[in-house]
Amino acid sequence: MNKIFFKKIKKFILLKNICNICNYPEKKIINQKIFGVNNIKDAVVGDVIFFNDLKYESDINITKASACIVNKKLVKYLNKNTIPIISQNPLLDFYKTVLLFYPYSATDNEIVSISKNKYKLLKKNISIGENTLIDKSVNIGNDTHIGNNVVIKHDVRIGKNCTIGSNVIIENSLLGDNITIKSGTLIGQVGFGFNFEKNKRIKFPHIGRVIIENDVQIGSFCTIDRGSLTDTVIGESTSIDNQVQIAHNVKIGNFCMIAAQSGIAGSTVIGNNVKIGGQTGISGHLSIGNNVKIGGKSGVISDINDNQIVMGYPAQSIRDFLTNKK
Secondary structure (H helix, E strand, O other): OOOOOOOOOOOOEEHHHHHHHHOOOOOOOOOOEEOEEOOOOOOOOOEEEEEOOHHHHHHHOOOOOOEEEEOOOOHHHOOOOOEEEEOOOHHHHHHHHHHHHOOOOOOOOOOOOEOOOHHHHHOOOOEEOOOOEEEOOOEEOOOOEEOOOOEEOOOOEEOOOOEEOOOOEEOOEEEOOOOEEOOOOEEEEOOOOEEEEOOEEEEOOOOOOEEEOOOOEEOOOOEEEOOOOOOEEEOOOOEEOOOOEEOOOOEEOOOOEEOOOOEEOOOOEEOOOOEEOOOOEEOOOOEEOOOOEEOOOOEEOOOEOOOOEEEOOOOEEHHHHHHHHO
């Protein structure tokens, strides 16, 4: 993943630095170099990861990560090529490790370098409203129209023939072609992830992006958080209604429809052609299959296979829901 939005201040750190964070007194591995942080599935040699949930047992067995922050109970699940770093709180210590590489990734950058080259944009048939701030590093495609009071921050990419309403903020995001974003929507801010240490809130660093593919429509007053370690992705031709919350690392497939006031918690993966009714809540780290229909005001707390129709709380097959209502 090309982390163009966050500057990596260290090329590498020594494993001893991570051991110090975790209060792990291992002496044999202290001089090994670690070049990056990653999630279990995407990690490569030279990365450090964390592991604290058996839901990812199959992934930890084949990870290519060089080191893993893990507690004593789960260390036995690591493969022989991954060095264990024992921690009492793997998630919190991983936060701190990410911050060694990306110290500014836990907060949002409110500074915008205003573009002084609007005349160049106009040559591409790009219209820009009043009081709009566009960082000089932003790249915008032809025939794109941007409303009033919009803020577009550094290195954002916006494709051609897009329409962006007023009072929109876009950061840490890559947008395709033919995208519509209605007024009041916020895209690419830091997600809702934190832990506590000695009564102090520690924010989870978010070094991921938001990827919005071609022909997506996004309503007003939506919030789409950038990824923490992976990207948040909105698939091609998906339509999102007003006041929808999409958390960090969520992956939404193609041709989906999400009705108003729905919320999708972090790291949930949604397939193609999924229809989600209004005011639906979907828990984190779930897998929703292709061609699924979820009735309005449902609460989804477990995985859903392909081609299912569900409703209620907890969400169940429509047949069971109607039977139980009698």
